[in-house]
Amino acid sequence: MEQSAQPTTTAETQATPASAHGPAATPPSAPNPRLVTIVVIVVVIALAAAIISGILGRAAHEHTLKKTTDEAAIATVNTTYPMGGSTAQEIILPGNVQAYVDTPIYSRTNGYLRKWYFDIGAHVRKGQLLAEIETPEVDQQLFQSRSELERTQANADLAGVTSKRWETLLAKHAVSQQESDQNKSNYIAALAAVDASRANVRRLEQLQSYERILAPFDGIITARNTDIGDLIDAGSGSATPRELFHLAAVGKLRVFVSVPEVYADNIHDGDTATLSQDSNPNDLITGKIVRNSNAINTTTRTLNVEVDVDNTPGRLLPGAYVFVHFKVPAGNRVVTIPSNTLLFREEGLRVAVIHGNKVELRRVTIGHDFGNTVEITSGLDAHDQIILDPADSLVSGTEVHPNLLTQKGAH
Numbered sequence: 001m002e003q004s005a006q007p008t009t010t011a012e013t014q015a016t017p018a019s020a021h022g023p024a025a026t027p028p029s030a031p032n033p034r035l036v037t038i039v040v041i042v043v044v045i046a047l048a049a050a051i052i053s054g055i056l057g058r059a060a061h062e063h064t065l066k067k068t069t070d071e072a073a074i075a076t077v078n079t080t081y082p083m084g085g086s087t088a089q090e091i092i093l094p095g096n097v098q099a100y101v102d103t104p105i106y107s108r109t110n111g112y113l114r115k116w117y118f119d120i121g122a123h124v125r126k127g128q129l130l131a132e133i134e135t136p137e138v139d140q141q142l143f144q145s146r147s148e149l150e151r152t153q154a155n156a157d158l159a160g161v162t163s164k165r166w167e168t169l170l171a172k173h174a175v176s177q178q179e180s181d182q183n184k185s186n187y188i189a190a191l192a193a194v195d196a197s198r199a200n201v202r203r204l205e206q207l208q209s210y211e212r213i214l215a216p217f218d219g220i221i222t223a224r225n226t227d228i229g230d231l232i233d234a235g236s237g238s239a240t241p242r243e244l245f246h247l248a249a250v251g252k253l254r255v256f257v258s259v260p261e262v263y264a265d266n267i268h269d270g271d272t273a274t275l276s277q278d279s280n281p282n283d284l285i286t287g288k289i290v291r292n293s294n295a296i297n298t299t300t301r302t303l304n305v306e307v308d309v310d311n312t313p314g315r316l317l318p319g320a321y322v323f324v325h326f327k328v329p330a331g332n333r334v335v336t337i338p339s340n341t342l343l344f345r346e347e348g349l350r351v352a353v354i355h356g357n358k359v360e361l362r363r364v365t366i367g368h369d370f371g372n373t374v375e376i377t378s379g380l381d382a383h384d385q386i387i388l389d390p391a392d393s394l395v396s397g398t399e400v401h402p403n404l405l406t407q408k409g410a411h
Contacts, residue, residue: 076401077387079354082335083373084382090325091368095257095275095307099248099318101217106235107244108210111135113230118245120224124215130245131213133232138211142204149197156190163187219249222318248318253311255287257324258302262367262377266328267292273307274325275316285309285316287324336373341386343394351380352387352394359387359398 116131118124163183170180223246226232235241255275259267267289275285287309296303307324309316316322343350343361350361364379380386385402387394 074399074401075391076403077352077354078389078405079385079387079402080338080341080405081385082337082376082380082382084335090327091259091263092323092325093257093259095255095322095324097309097316097318097320097322098254098256099219099250100252100254100308101219101249102318103216103247104243105130105213105216105245105247106241107133107213107232108234109133109135109138109207109232110234111138111211111232113226113228113232113244115228116224116226118221118224120221122221124219124221124247126215126217128215129212130215130221131226133211133213135208135211138204138207142201142208145197145201145204149194149201152190152193152197156187156194159183159187159190213244215247217247217249218251219247222246222248250311250314250316250318253309253316253318255307255309255322255324257305257307257326258297258300259292259305259326260368261296261301261303262365263326263328264296264303267303267305267326271327273327275307275309275322276325277316277320277322283315334367335376335380335382336370337376337380337386338388339369339372339374340389342374343390343392351376352390353380354385354387354400354402357399357402359394359396359400361394361396 111133114132114134118128118130124130163180163186166175166180166183169175170177223243225242225246226244232244233241269289269291271289273287273289275287276283287307289305290308291306293304337351341351342364343352345361349364349366351364353360353362362379362384365377367375367377369375385404387400387402388405
Protein backbone atom coordinates (compact mmCIF):
# COMPACT_ATOMS: atom_id res chain seq x y z
CA MET A 1 0.00 0.00 0.00
CA GLU A 2 2.76 2.49 0.85
CA GLN A 3 4.69 1.66 -2.26
CA SER A 4 1.82 2.46 -4.44
CA ALA A 5 1.43 5.94 -2.92
CA GLN A 6 5.01 7.04 -3.52
CA PRO A 7 4.74 7.66 -7.23
CA THR A 8 1.85 9.94 -6.65
CA THR A 9 3.90 12.17 -4.46
CA THR A 10 6.62 12.32 -6.99
CA ALA A 11 4.20 13.24 -9.71
CA GLU A 12 2.80 16.03 -7.69
CA THR A 13 6.25 17.23 -7.02
CA GLN A 14 7.00 17.32 -10.69
CA ALA A 15 3.78 19.12 -11.40
CA THR A 16 4.82 22.01 -9.21
CA PRO A 17 5.29 25.12 -11.42
CA ALA A 18 8.74 26.08 -12.22
CA SER A 19 8.08 29.53 -10.93
CA ALA A 20 7.96 28.15 -7.59
CA HIS A 21 11.61 27.37 -7.88
CA GLY A 22 12.68 30.16 -10.33
CA PRO A 23 12.12 33.91 -10.77
CA ALA A 24 8.55 35.39 -10.72
CA ALA A 25 6.56 35.82 -14.14
CA THR A 26 6.38 39.42 -15.79
CA PRO A 27 2.82 40.91 -15.81
CA PRO A 28 1.37 42.18 -19.33
CA SER A 29 2.25 45.81 -20.26
CA ALA A 30 -0.47 48.60 -20.55
CA PRO A 31 -1.47 49.83 -24.21
CA ASN A 32 0.35 52.88 -25.58
CA PRO A 33 -2.05 55.89 -25.51
CA ARG A 34 -0.41 57.53 -28.56
CA LEU A 35 -0.83 54.42 -30.65
CA VAL A 36 -4.45 54.21 -29.67
CA THR A 37 -5.00 57.81 -30.68
CA ILE A 38 -3.43 57.21 -34.10
CA VAL A 39 -5.55 54.14 -34.67
CA VAL A 40 -8.72 56.04 -33.76
CA ILE A 41 -7.80 58.91 -36.09
CA VAL A 42 -7.14 56.48 -38.95
CA VAL A 43 -10.45 54.77 -38.38
CA VAL A 44 -12.31 58.09 -38.27
CA ILE A 45 -10.59 59.29 -41.43
CA ALA A 46 -11.41 56.05 -43.21
CA LEU A 47 -15.02 56.26 -42.10
CA ALA A 48 -15.28 59.90 -43.16
CA ALA A 49 -13.69 59.08 -46.50
CA ALA A 50 -16.20 56.30 -46.99
CA ILE A 51 -19.09 58.60 -46.12
CA ILE A 52 -17.81 61.42 -48.34
CA SER A 53 -17.18 58.97 -51.16
CA GLY A 54 -20.73 57.67 -50.86
CA ILE A 55 -22.15 61.17 -50.82
CA LEU A 56 -20.08 62.27 -53.82
CA GLY A 57 -20.96 59.11 -55.72
CA ARG A 58 -24.64 59.60 -55.05
CA ALA A 59 -24.43 63.27 -56.08
CA ALA A 60 -22.58 62.33 -59.27
CA HIS A 61 -25.19 59.68 -59.98
CA GLU A 62 -28.01 62.17 -59.39
CA HIS A 63 -26.30 64.70 -61.66
CA THR A 64 -25.84 62.10 -64.38
CA LEU A 65 -29.46 60.99 -63.99
CA LYS A 66 -30.69 64.58 -64.16
CA LYS A 67 -28.56 65.27 -67.23
CA THR A 68 -29.77 62.10 -68.89
CA THR A 69 -33.38 62.97 -68.02
CA ASP A 70 -33.01 66.51 -69.36
CA GLU A 71 -31.44 65.23 -72.54
CA ALA A 72 -34.14 62.64 -72.95
CA ALA A 73 -36.76 65.38 -72.54
CA ILE A 74 -35.34 67.24 -75.58
CA ALA A 75 -36.76 65.72 -78.75
CA THR A 76 -34.47 64.67 -81.58
CA VAL A 77 -35.75 65.80 -84.97
CA ASN A 78 -34.64 64.98 -88.48
CA THR A 79 -33.73 68.03 -90.52
CA THR A 80 -32.81 68.97 -94.05
CA TYR A 81 -32.06 72.04 -96.16
CA PRO A 82 -34.24 73.54 -98.90
CA MET A 83 -33.09 73.03 -102.44
CA GLY A 84 -32.19 76.36 -103.99
CA GLY A 85 -34.20 77.41 -107.01
CA SER A 86 -37.33 75.87 -108.44
CA THR A 87 -37.28 72.37 -109.82
CA ALA A 88 -39.95 73.33 -112.34
CA GLN A 89 -39.28 75.25 -115.50
CA GLU A 90 -42.97 74.83 -116.26
CA ILE A 91 -46.21 74.78 -114.37
CA ILE A 92 -48.89 72.20 -115.06
CA LEU A 93 -52.47 73.30 -114.50
CA PRO A 94 -55.86 71.71 -115.23
CA GLY A 95 -57.84 73.10 -118.15
CA ASN A 96 -61.35 72.75 -119.56
CA VAL A 97 -61.77 72.22 -123.30
CA GLN A 98 -64.63 73.99 -125.04
CA ALA A 99 -65.71 74.09 -128.65
CA TYR A 100 -64.75 77.28 -130.42
CA VAL A 101 -68.43 77.78 -131.30
CA ASP A 102 -71.01 75.90 -129.28
CA THR A 103 -74.68 76.67 -129.76
CA PRO A 104 -78.13 75.18 -129.21
CA ILE A 105 -80.50 75.14 -132.19
CA TYR A 106 -84.16 76.03 -131.63
CA SER A 107 -87.14 76.27 -133.91
CA ARG A 108 -88.32 79.73 -135.05
CA THR A 109 -91.79 78.49 -136.00
CA ASN A 110 -94.54 76.37 -134.48
CA GLY A 111 -95.51 72.97 -135.85
CA TYR A 112 -94.71 69.27 -135.77
CA LEU A 113 -91.38 67.62 -136.57
CA ARG A 114 -91.71 65.90 -139.91
CA LYS A 115 -88.24 64.37 -140.18
CA TRP A 116 -84.69 64.67 -138.83
CA TYR A 117 -81.60 63.82 -140.86
CA PHE A 118 -78.60 63.80 -138.44
CA ASP A 119 -78.03 62.24 -135.06
CA ILE A 120 -75.37 62.80 -132.38
CA GLY A 121 -71.78 62.53 -133.56
CA ALA A 122 -72.62 63.47 -137.14
CA HIS A 123 -70.34 65.96 -138.91
CA VAL A 124 -72.37 68.56 -140.76
CA ARG A 125 -71.53 71.45 -143.06
CA LYS A 126 -72.92 74.95 -142.91
CA GLY A 127 -76.34 75.09 -144.61
CA GLN A 128 -77.04 71.34 -144.45
CA LEU A 129 -80.63 70.36 -143.68
CA LEU A 130 -80.92 68.97 -140.13
CA ALA A 131 -84.71 68.54 -139.85
CA GLU A 132 -88.04 69.57 -141.34
CA ILE A 133 -91.09 70.91 -139.50
CA GLU A 134 -94.71 70.79 -140.66
CA THR A 135 -96.37 74.20 -140.12
CA PRO A 136 -100.00 73.99 -141.37
CA GLU A 137 -101.06 77.10 -139.50
CA VAL A 138 -98.25 79.18 -140.94
CA ASP A 139 -99.00 77.82 -144.40
CA GLN A 140 -102.63 78.93 -144.11
CA GLN A 141 -101.65 82.30 -142.73
CA LEU A 142 -99.30 82.77 -145.67
CA PHE A 143 -102.07 81.84 -148.12
CA GLN A 144 -104.40 84.33 -146.44
CA SER A 145 -101.74 87.01 -146.44
CA ARG A 146 -101.05 86.57 -150.15
CA SER A 147 -104.76 86.84 -150.90
CA GLU A 148 -104.92 89.99 -148.82
CA LEU A 149 -101.98 91.37 -150.79
CA GLU A 150 -103.83 90.73 -154.04
CA ARG A 151 -106.92 92.51 -152.71
CA THR A 152 -104.99 95.53 -151.49
CA GLN A 153 -103.08 95.63 -154.76
CA ALA A 154 -106.35 95.68 -156.72
CA ASN A 155 -107.72 98.45 -154.52
CA ALA A 156 -104.52 100.41 -155.01
CA ASP A 157 -104.72 100.03 -158.78
CA LEU A 158 -108.34 101.25 -158.75
CA ALA A 159 -107.42 104.15 -156.49
CA GLY A 160 -104.59 105.07 -158.85
CA VAL A 161 -106.86 105.13 -161.90
CA THR A 162 -109.46 107.14 -160.01
CA SER A 163 -106.88 109.65 -158.84
CA LYS A 164 -105.65 110.21 -162.41
CA ARG A 165 -109.21 110.70 -163.69
CA TRP A 166 -109.94 113.33 -161.03
CA GLU A 167 -106.69 115.09 -161.84
CA THR A 168 -107.81 115.26 -165.51
CA LEU A 169 -111.23 116.58 -164.51
CA LEU A 170 -109.58 119.11 -162.22
CA ALA A 171 -107.52 120.42 -165.16
CA LYS A 172 -110.83 121.07 -166.98
CA HIS A 173 -112.29 122.66 -163.83
CA ALA A 174 -114.99 119.97 -163.80
CA VAL A 175 -114.36 119.02 -160.15
CA SER A 176 -113.13 120.84 -157.08
CA GLN A 177 -109.56 120.76 -155.80
CA GLN A 178 -110.81 119.15 -152.60
CA GLU A 179 -112.30 116.18 -154.42
CA SER A 180 -109.15 115.69 -156.47
CA ASP A 181 -106.93 115.77 -153.37
CA GLN A 182 -109.22 113.29 -151.60
CA ASN A 183 -108.89 110.74 -154.40
CA LYS A 184 -105.14 111.23 -154.50
CA SER A 185 -104.96 110.61 -150.76
CA ASN A 186 -107.01 107.43 -151.16
CA TYR A 187 -104.51 106.25 -153.73
CA ILE A 188 -101.55 106.87 -151.41
CA ALA A 189 -103.32 105.03 -148.57
CA ALA A 190 -103.99 102.09 -150.88
CA LEU A 191 -100.32 101.93 -151.80
CA ALA A 192 -99.41 101.88 -148.06
CA ALA A 193 -101.85 99.03 -147.52
CA VAL A 194 -100.16 97.13 -150.33
CA ASP A 195 -96.77 97.64 -148.70
CA ALA A 196 -98.13 96.42 -145.36
CA SER A 197 -99.65 93.34 -146.94
CA ARG A 198 -96.45 92.65 -148.83
CA ALA A 199 -94.42 92.92 -145.59
CA ASN A 200 -96.76 90.51 -143.85
CA VAL A 201 -96.34 88.06 -146.74
CA ARG A 202 -92.57 88.30 -146.44
CA ARG A 203 -92.81 87.71 -142.67
CA LEU A 204 -94.86 84.58 -143.11
CA GLU A 205 -92.64 83.38 -145.92
CA GLN A 206 -89.68 83.78 -143.55
CA LEU A 207 -91.53 81.80 -140.89
CA GLN A 208 -92.32 79.16 -143.46
CA SER A 209 -88.62 78.98 -144.37
CA TYR A 210 -87.94 78.03 -140.75
CA GLU A 211 -89.66 74.76 -141.50
CA ARG A 212 -86.19 73.71 -142.67
CA ILE A 213 -83.68 73.55 -139.77
CA LEU A 214 -80.27 74.30 -141.29
CA ALA A 215 -76.79 74.01 -139.76
CA PRO A 216 -75.46 77.53 -139.03
CA PHE A 217 -71.79 76.45 -139.26
CA ASP A 218 -69.53 73.44 -139.76
CA GLY A 219 -69.51 71.22 -136.71
CA ILE A 220 -70.63 68.08 -134.91
CA ILE A 221 -74.10 67.30 -133.59
CA THR A 222 -73.55 66.76 -129.87
CA ALA A 223 -77.22 66.44 -128.88
CA ARG A 224 -80.59 65.68 -130.51
CA ASN A 225 -83.59 66.36 -128.29
CA THR A 226 -86.51 65.80 -130.67
CA ASP A 227 -88.11 63.10 -132.74
CA ILE A 228 -90.67 62.66 -135.50
CA GLY A 229 -94.13 63.93 -134.52
CA ASP A 230 -92.95 66.11 -131.62
CA LEU A 231 -94.84 69.34 -131.07
CA ILE A 232 -92.47 72.19 -131.78
CA ASP A 233 -92.78 75.61 -130.16
CA ALA A 234 -91.00 78.66 -131.53
CA GLY A 235 -87.94 79.50 -129.47
CA SER A 236 -89.00 83.11 -128.92
CA GLY A 237 -92.60 82.24 -128.12
CA SER A 238 -92.01 79.97 -125.15
CA ALA A 239 -90.69 80.74 -121.67
CA THR A 240 -88.66 77.51 -121.68
CA PRO A 241 -88.00 76.67 -125.34
CA ARG A 242 -86.81 73.15 -126.10
CA GLU A 243 -83.48 72.74 -127.80
CA LEU A 244 -83.79 70.63 -130.94
CA PHE A 245 -80.10 70.09 -131.66
CA HIS A 246 -76.79 71.12 -130.16
CA LEU A 247 -73.99 71.91 -132.58
CA ALA A 248 -70.30 72.35 -131.73
CA ALA A 249 -67.48 73.55 -133.97
CA VAL A 250 -64.51 71.33 -133.07
CA GLY A 251 -62.00 72.19 -135.77
CA LYS A 252 -60.60 74.75 -133.36
CA LEU A 253 -60.95 74.49 -129.59
CA ARG A 254 -60.67 76.85 -126.66
CA VAL A 255 -58.97 75.71 -123.44
CA PHE A 256 -59.62 77.81 -120.35
CA VAL A 257 -57.08 77.66 -117.53
CA SER A 258 -57.09 79.30 -114.10
CA VAL A 259 -53.51 80.44 -113.50
CA PRO A 260 -52.54 81.23 -109.86
CA GLU A 261 -51.88 84.89 -109.16
CA VAL A 262 -48.22 84.20 -108.37
CA TYR A 263 -47.66 83.20 -112.03
CA ALA A 264 -49.93 85.80 -113.62
CA ASP A 265 -47.03 88.06 -114.65
CA ASN A 266 -45.39 85.16 -116.52
CA ILE A 267 -48.37 84.55 -118.85
CA HIS A 268 -48.22 86.52 -122.09
CA ASP A 269 -50.52 86.52 -125.11
CA GLY A 270 -48.86 84.86 -128.10
CA ASP A 271 -46.79 82.41 -126.02
CA THR A 272 -47.15 78.70 -126.66
CA ALA A 273 -48.49 76.11 -124.25
CA THR A 274 -48.53 72.31 -124.35
CA LEU A 275 -51.56 70.16 -123.57
CA SER A 276 -51.71 66.57 -122.35
CA GLN A 277 -54.47 64.31 -121.10
CA ASP A 278 -54.61 61.25 -118.88
CA SER A 279 -56.03 59.08 -121.63
CA ASN A 280 -52.87 59.55 -123.70
CA PRO A 281 -50.17 61.30 -121.62
CA ASN A 282 -47.48 60.90 -124.29
CA ASP A 283 -49.53 62.73 -126.92
CA LEU A 284 -48.57 66.39 -126.47
CA ILE A 285 -50.64 69.00 -128.29
CA THR A 286 -49.36 72.51 -128.91
CA GLY A 287 -51.61 75.52 -128.40
CA LYS A 288 -51.25 79.28 -128.26
CA ILE A 289 -52.20 81.74 -125.53
CA VAL A 290 -54.58 84.11 -127.33
CA ARG A 291 -56.06 86.16 -124.50
CA ASN A 292 -56.58 86.43 -120.77
CA SER A 293 -59.04 88.24 -118.54
CA ASN A 294 -56.47 90.84 -117.41
CA ALA A 295 -58.07 90.61 -113.97
CA ILE A 296 -57.57 88.40 -110.92
CA ASN A 297 -60.64 86.53 -109.72
CA THR A 298 -61.18 87.76 -106.15
CA THR A 299 -62.60 84.41 -105.04
CA THR A 300 -60.01 82.01 -106.47
CA ARG A 301 -57.10 84.48 -106.83
CA THR A 302 -56.46 83.20 -110.34
CA LEU A 303 -56.13 84.64 -113.83
CA ASN A 304 -58.46 83.19 -116.48
CA VAL A 305 -56.36 82.35 -119.58
CA GLU A 306 -57.58 81.10 -122.97
CA VAL A 307 -55.41 78.77 -125.05
CA ASP A 308 -56.56 78.04 -128.61
CA VAL A 309 -55.74 74.68 -130.18
CA ASP A 310 -55.98 73.53 -133.79
CA ASN A 311 -58.04 70.35 -133.52
CA THR A 312 -58.19 69.41 -137.18
CA PRO A 313 -56.88 65.88 -136.40
CA GLY A 314 -59.61 65.53 -133.79
CA ARG A 315 -57.34 64.56 -130.91
CA LEU A 316 -59.31 66.58 -128.37
CA LEU A 317 -62.99 66.48 -127.52
CA PRO A 318 -65.09 69.40 -126.27
CA GLY A 319 -65.63 69.17 -122.53
CA ALA A 320 -62.44 67.18 -121.99
CA TYR A 321 -60.26 67.67 -118.89
CA VAL A 322 -56.65 68.34 -119.86
CA PHE A 323 -53.39 69.50 -118.32
CA VAL A 324 -51.84 72.66 -119.68
CA HIS A 325 -48.05 73.11 -119.44
CA PHE A 326 -46.83 76.71 -119.24
CA LYS A 327 -43.13 77.59 -119.45
CA VAL A 328 -42.26 80.04 -116.69
CA PRO A 329 -38.90 81.29 -115.36
CA ALA A 330 -37.95 80.35 -111.81
CA GLY A 331 -37.91 83.11 -109.20
CA ASN A 332 -34.62 84.43 -107.81
CA ARG A 333 -35.38 83.46 -104.21
CA VAL A 334 -37.53 80.43 -104.89
CA VAL A 335 -36.67 77.19 -103.05
CA THR A 336 -38.13 73.70 -103.10
CA ILE A 337 -38.81 71.71 -99.93
CA PRO A 338 -40.32 68.28 -99.16
CA SER A 339 -44.07 68.30 -98.60
CA ASN A 340 -43.65 66.62 -95.21
CA THR A 341 -42.08 69.77 -93.76
CA LEU A 342 -45.28 71.80 -93.89
CA LEU A 343 -47.40 72.60 -90.85
CA PHE A 344 -51.01 73.56 -91.48
CA ARG A 345 -52.01 75.92 -88.69
CA GLU A 346 -55.06 78.06 -88.10
CA GLU A 347 -52.99 81.19 -88.64
CA GLY A 348 -51.66 79.88 -91.97
CA LEU A 349 -49.02 77.66 -93.53
CA ARG A 350 -45.82 77.29 -91.46
CA VAL A 351 -42.40 75.58 -91.70
CA ALA A 352 -40.29 74.73 -88.60
CA VAL A 353 -36.79 76.27 -88.92
CA ILE A 354 -33.87 75.49 -86.57
CA HIS A 355 -31.93 78.42 -85.03
CA GLY A 356 -29.39 77.50 -82.32
CA ASN A 357 -31.22 74.29 -81.48
CA LYS A 358 -34.42 76.31 -81.03
CA VAL A 359 -37.50 76.04 -83.24
CA GLU A 360 -38.93 78.97 -85.18
CA LEU A 361 -42.27 78.50 -86.95
CA ARG A 362 -41.93 80.61 -90.08
CA ARG A 363 -44.72 81.68 -92.39
CA VAL A 364 -44.22 80.59 -96.03
CA THR A 365 -45.97 81.04 -99.37
CA ILE A 366 -46.40 78.13 -101.79
CA GLY A 367 -45.80 78.78 -105.46
CA HIS A 368 -46.56 75.37 -106.90
CA ASP A 369 -47.32 71.93 -105.51
CA PHE A 370 -45.40 69.11 -107.18
CA GLY A 371 -46.76 66.36 -104.95
CA ASN A 372 -43.77 65.14 -102.93
CA THR A 373 -42.22 68.60 -102.99
CA VAL A 374 -43.54 72.14 -103.01
CA GLU A 375 -42.15 75.38 -104.34
CA ILE A 376 -41.76 78.14 -101.75
CA THR A 377 -41.75 81.67 -103.12
CA SER A 378 -41.28 83.52 -99.85
CA GLY A 379 -40.34 82.82 -96.22
CA LEU A 380 -37.35 80.49 -96.68
CA ASP A 381 -33.78 80.63 -97.95
CA ALA A 382 -31.50 77.82 -99.07
CA HIS A 383 -29.42 78.03 -95.84
CA ASP A 384 -32.41 77.51 -93.48
CA GLN A 385 -32.34 74.15 -91.69
CA ILE A 386 -35.91 72.81 -91.60
CA ILE A 387 -37.55 69.97 -89.67
CA LEU A 388 -38.92 66.90 -91.41
CA ASP A 389 -42.25 65.50 -90.20
CA PRO A 390 -42.75 68.14 -87.47
CA ALA A 391 -45.13 67.31 -84.63
CA ASP A 392 -48.46 69.10 -84.58
CA SER A 393 -47.72 70.26 -81.02
CA LEU A 394 -44.47 71.98 -82.02
CA VAL A 395 -44.27 75.67 -81.05
CA SER A 396 -41.70 78.40 -81.53
CA GLY A 397 -38.92 78.39 -78.93
CA THR A 398 -38.95 74.63 -78.37
CA GLU A 399 -35.43 73.18 -77.88
CA VAL A 400 -34.61 70.19 -80.05
CA HIS A 401 -31.67 68.03 -81.09
CA PRO A 402 -31.34 68.36 -84.89
CA ASN A 403 -30.35 65.26 -86.82
CA LEU A 404 -29.29 66.44 -90.29
CA LEU A 405 -30.24 63.94 -92.97
CA THR A 406 -29.57 65.94 -96.12
CA GLN A 407 -26.85 68.43 -96.89
CA LYS A 408 -27.49 71.80 -98.46
CA GLY A 409 -28.71 71.75 -102.01
CA ALA A 410 -29.23 67.96 -102.16
CA HIS A 411 -32.50 66.02 -102.00
